[in-house]
Each structure stands twice: as C-alpha cells, then as structure tokens.
Amino acid sequence: xxxxxxxxxxxxxxxxxxxxxxxxxxxxLRQAIREMEESLRExxxxxxxxxxxxxxLAKQAAEHERRAxxxxxxxxxxxxxxxxxxxxxxxxxxxxxxxxxxxVRQSLSVAQGAALSLRREIEAMRAKLAEAKxxxxxxxxSQKAAEARGAIARGTARLEPQGFDRFVNLRDKVERAQAEAxxxxxxxxxxxxxxxxxxxxxxxxxxxxxxxxxxxxxxSKPS
Numbered sequence: 001x002x003x004x005x006x007x008x009x010x011x012x013x014x015x016x017x018x019x020x021x022x023x024x025x026x027x028x029l030r031q032a033i034r035e036m037e038e039s040l041r042e043x044x045x046x047x048x049x050x051x052x053x054x055x056x057l058a059k060q061a062a063e064h065e066r067r068a069x070x071x072x073x074x075x076x077x078x079x080x081x082x083x084x085x086x087x088x089x090x091x092x093x094x095x096x097x098x099x100x101x102x103x104v105r106q107s108l109s110v111a112q113g114a115a116l117s118l119r120r121e122i123e124a125m126r127a128k129l130a131e132a133k134x135x136x137x138x139x140x141x142s143q144k145a146a147e148a149r150g151a152i153a154r155g156t157a158r159l160e161p162q163g164f165d166r167f168v169n170l171r172d173k174v175e176r177a178q179a180e181a182x183x184x185x186x187x188x189x190x191x192x193x194x195x196x197x198x199x200x201x202x203x204x205x206x207x208x209x210x211x212x213x214x215x216x217x218x219x220s221k222p223s
Contacts, residue, residue: 026143029136036129043125047118054115057108064101068094 075090 050115054111061104068097
C-alpha cells in the first residue's frame with residue numbers, strides 16, 4: 001500500500017464510524033491513531049523531500065536564466081565587435097539555457113503542486129489525528145465512568161442486604177440489652193425489698209420505744 005493510498009484511506013475514514021460500528025471502539029481508535037501517526041510521519045518526510053526538490057529546482061531554473069542572460073550579453077558584445085560567429089554561438093547557448101530553464105520550471109510547477117498537496121494533507125491529517133485523540137479521550141473517560149458506576153452498583157447490590165441485616169441484628173441486640181438491663185434493675189430492686197423484714201423492723205422499733213418509755217417512768221418515781 002503506497003503512502004498516498006493510505007492517506008486517502010485515513011482521510012476518508014470517519015472517526016465516529018469507528019466508535020459506532022465496532023464492538024471495541026477504543027481498540028479501533030487506538031489502531032487508527034497509530035496508523036495516522038505513522039502516515040503523518042511518512043507524509044511529513046515526503047513533504048520535506050518535495051519541498052527540498054522544489055527549492056533545488058527553483059535554484060536550477062534561476063541559474064539557467066542567469067546564464068541565458070549572460071550569453072545574451074556576450075552575443076551583444078560579439079555583434080559590437082563585428083564577430084558574427086561568436087555572436088551566433090552565444091545566442092545558441094542562450095537558447096539552450098532558456099530551454100533548460102523552461103523544462104526545469106515545468107518540473108518545478110509539478111513539485112510545487114505536490115508539496116502544496118502534501119502540506120494540505122499534513123494539515124488535514126493533524127486535524128483528523130487530533131479529532132481521533134479527543135474522541136479516544138472522551139470514550140476512555142466514558143468507559144471508565146461506566147465501569148465505576150457498574151462497580152458501585154454491583155458493590156451496592158452485594159453489600160446492601162448484608163448491611164441491612166447487620167443493622168437489624170444490631171438494633172435487636174441493643175433493644176434486648178436495654179430490656180435485660182431494665183429487667184435486671186427490677187430484679188435487684190425486688191431483692192432489696194423484703195416485706196417481712198420491714199415489718200419485723202417496725203415491730204422492733206415499737207418494742208424499743210416501749211422499753212424506753214418504761215425506763216423513763218421508773219426513773220421518774222421517787223426512790
């Protein structure tokens with residue numbers, strides 16, 4: 001495949017088609033970008049060669065024109081000197097250089113057209129390459145975002161029932177602990193209150209008071 005065939009293939013390629021029509025658009029875009037970069041490199045080399053040829057041909061054409069002008073001057077000098085043979089030779093050489101200059105100018109026109117075409121191809125390829133890279137960056141970002149959303153969704157789906165169960169179990173444990181603490185408090189309160197002991201304490205107090213009153217009564221009688 002020649003470079004110009006590859007250039008035409010790349011320039012006619014639609015970046016969006018690479019994304020829309022293939023199962024793995026990212027891979028297709030990366031492959032297309034590699035081919036674009038390679039073709040751009042080759043086209044740049046070809047353009048540099050064409051520009052170099054253009055410059056060399058322009059110099060050759062200018063040199064032939066200068067020599068033709070120089071032979072024209074010599075022919076005029078020979079005529080002034082009355083040397084017709086020398087004037088004929090000078091004019092013959094002048095026409096030779098004019099012919100060479102004309103041929104070189106034709107080649108120069110072709111080289112200029114090729115160089116200009118390659119320059120335009122390079123500009124278009126750079127734009128196409130930039131578009132492909134932007135598209136790949138957008139696609140890569142979208143794929144990563146989609147993968148992240150999928151991972152989050154899978155993680156949430158996997159963790160939500162388990163987390164909910166843990167919450168329910170924890171809540172039940174807290175409620176049970178509170179209930180047990182309340183019951184234990186009631187039991188301890190029940191243990192500290194004894195009706196018989198309380199009644200016995202009242203009776204004892206009553207007896208103590210009676211004994212104290214009797215002692216006071218005896219102590220108040222005259223001896």
